[in-house]
Amino acid sequence: MAEEQQTDRRTYHHGDLRRAVLTAALDVIRADGPSALSLRDLARRAGVSHAAPAHHFKDRAGLLTAVAAEGYDLLARTLADADDLKDAGVRYVRFAVEHPAHFQVMFQPDLYRPDDPELTAARARAAEGLRGQIAGLPAEGRGPDARLAGVAAWSLAHGFATLLLSHNLAGPVGGQDPAEVFRALAGLLFSTDDERHPRDPGGPR
Amino acid sequence: MAEEQQTDRRTYHHGDLRRAVLTAALDVIRADGPSALSLRDLARRAGVSHAAPAHHFKDRAGLLTAVAAEGYDLLARTLADADDLKDAGVRYVRFAVEHPAHFQVMFQPDLYRPDDPELTAARARAAEGLRGQIAGLPAEGRGPDARLAGVAAWSLAHGFATLLLSHNLAGPVGGQDPAEVFRALAGLLFSTDDERHPRDPGGPR
DNA sequence: GGCGCAATCTTGTCAGTGACAAGATGCTTG
């Protein structure tokens, strides 16, 4: 994988350095966490000089801002297609599992610039998706305070995803599909009461 | 500027350098996150030479391992006094709010050495506290699978705490006491059904 | 009391890093 990027580049310009650095960064973060990120290392992986990435991302915080923004954008697109609140939660968890590097960075605001316009826009889009699903909840299913229900749903999904990524649920969920486990969890929170104490696990849709 | 720590130390030995470096580290993490940690900066704050901390913590990972271990120990002590599962959740959230630096480090295993014996012991103690509260749950309150109920409770508390610390709940919870807000959240998850639907009289089981 | 040892701290050093400045290269557009 290193060949093409490191040595085969004969042109002065890389072609798509921004994307190359971003994906390399995601690889490193997924493997060793954001603290293992080194701009110079990313430059080496892309086969360019040590100062090349700075032109696309300004500095380290800029790179991580781009990662977070891309993450919020991906999340927003995922949530936009959700059927209901439970499905949105499942998608939230699936997003975290499939894009762990994005997810990790998104929720460590000290790593990037939280006031970046592109990032805040993407984050607003993601939040809008969640808000919509909460508004669509049946009145009996969400308790007295819709805002509280939203915080509860988000907390449950976010906590499950975070614990999963920090390897704290290896015991309880074992080798099962995280999204399916979370579907069961969500059933405990928001559901009709018979769904809450189910007789048959092959639940309704 | 920091007279006592920087200049007034007349003895060759610091006295309690380990504690001094640890608290300085917690200050920095609370203010700017773990990525802003610099061993040399901590040494300066403690008024010792740049290599002094290494003798107590070996390296950066060693320092953060000590922080995480101390965090798990504090958490275990807090959870040990809990009345029930809901109270344990409230204490979990309160711990995160009162010890944000510990909490942040604890759940970023890539920052420290997760197999450190002292740390794993403290973590086991904390987990034991949670497990005990789950076992004490009334059968109707926890659904069909106790393990699932535990994951749900932990996820809810952990997600709420994490979102809180990453400044993602500034809008919804406003200036309210986080612990109280969480108490309401916990009411949505585990409760008798009439507590869950305050007006709804029919409590099927 | 004092000797020796180990813990603690200091000084010195090296490679790696982020950030910045100034120059080289080549695409693009008028």
Next chain:
DNA sequence: CAAGCATCTTGTCACTGACAAGATTGCGCC
């Protein structure tokens, strides 16, 4: 085809973590 600009390179500086070797001191033990 020439000017302009985005892209990339080379060079540099202060800072950092890690390690090695020496200085200082507290402490147990005779």
